[in-house]
Amino acid sequence: MSETVVVQNVYKKYKMHKSSKEKLLDIILPRGYGEDFYALQNISFKAYQGDVIGLVGVNGSGKSTLSNIIAGVIPPTFGEVTSIGTTSIIAISSGLNNQLTGRENIELKCLMLGFKKKEIKEMEPEIIEFADIGKFIDQPVKKYSSGMKSRLGFAISVTVNPDILIVDEALSVGDQIFAQKSKNKMFEFKEKGKTIFFVSHSMGQIKEFCEKAIWLEYGEIKQFGPVNNVIPEYEKFLKEYKSMTNEQQKKFREEVMQKQRGLATI
Numbered sequence: 001m002s003e004t005v006v007v008q009n010v011y012k013k014y015k016m017h018k019s020s021k022e023k024l025l026d027i028i029l030p031r032g033y034g035e036d037f038y039a040l041q042n043i044s045f046k047a048y049q050g051d052v053i054g055l056v057g058v059n060g061s062g063k064s065t066l067s068n069i070i071a072g073v074i075p076p077t078f079g080e081v082t083s084i085g086t087t088s089i090i091a092i093s094s095g096l097n098n099q100l101t102g103r104e105n106i107e108l109k110c111l112m113l114g115f116k117k118k119e120i121k122e123m124e125p126e127i128i129e130f131a132d133i134g135k136f137i138d139q140p141v142k143k144y145s146s147g148m149k150s151r152l153g154f155a156i157s158v159t160v161n162p163d164i165l166i167v168d169e170a171l172s173v174g175d176q177i178f179a180q181k182s183k184n185k186m187f188e189f190k191e192k193g194k195t196i197f198f199v200s201h202s203m204g205q206i207k208e209f210c211e212k213a214i215w216l217e218y219g220e221i222k223q224f225g226p227v228n229n230v231i232p233e234y235e236k237f238l239k240e241y242k243s244m245t246n247e248q249q250k251k252f253r254e255e256v257m258q259k260q261r262g263l264a265t266i
Ligand SMILES: Nc1ncnc2c1ncn2[C@@H]1O[C@H](COP(=O)(O)OP(=O)(O)OP(=O)(O)O)[C@@H](O)[C@H]1O
Pocket: 014, 015, 038, 039, 057, 058, 059, 060, 061, 062, 063, 064, 065, 066
């Protein structure tokens, strides 16, 4: 099985700003301003053709940041990501331009992915049919509901037929019929041997769909392995976390923040 995504020692550092003044200082000052905060630390793993990998972790553990880095939407601060093949990300905030119509967004996104105008015209009917948002396709996206946006984002991302697909919570919005249609499409991709990363808070969906899982904690990989090993451990942690008192949960979150604040050894 050949490698499709190689992630090596990836870190993502953000600055914490308490006010817009601090944000401004960060831009003006040569060394920047603000406390360092690591959304990701020391992330390394390999994905292979046909891998379907679930990304799990509590809120703020770094799932979306890692998805965006794999997709090339944002760069890592340190480290390297090598992708063999075309990559497409499906996320609720899927980078649609609010001022443009759905149809114009199709063209823009496909142009950005490197397609020629003729190819886009050929793909357009398929995208519109999959999105199934009727006359809204010629309305500006700012008039769309969140479900409509995710339908259009999903339709574009799957129709361009990427080798590597990153699905970030996309199945949690939209109605049941669309969710089923999306699920079928993803199973179709899985059968074709594409590499899929799947972010979800639904352990049911992760267990149903993925063979491997990455559990992120404090922006680090806590566990990576077969879904049947990782998810029971993660569920055990979730159960313990839920049974904590508010005070204990607060302490845990503070420890998390502390760990992400520049304690990284690079
Ligand atoms: N642009 C940014 N600037 C500063 N901090 C950021 C930025 N984007 C994300 N973060 C921080 O990085 C951490 C990881 O965020 P991320 O969205 O990747 O987590 P997540 O696991 O996807 O969370 P959720 O389950 O809530 O979607 C969070 O603490 C978040 O506040």
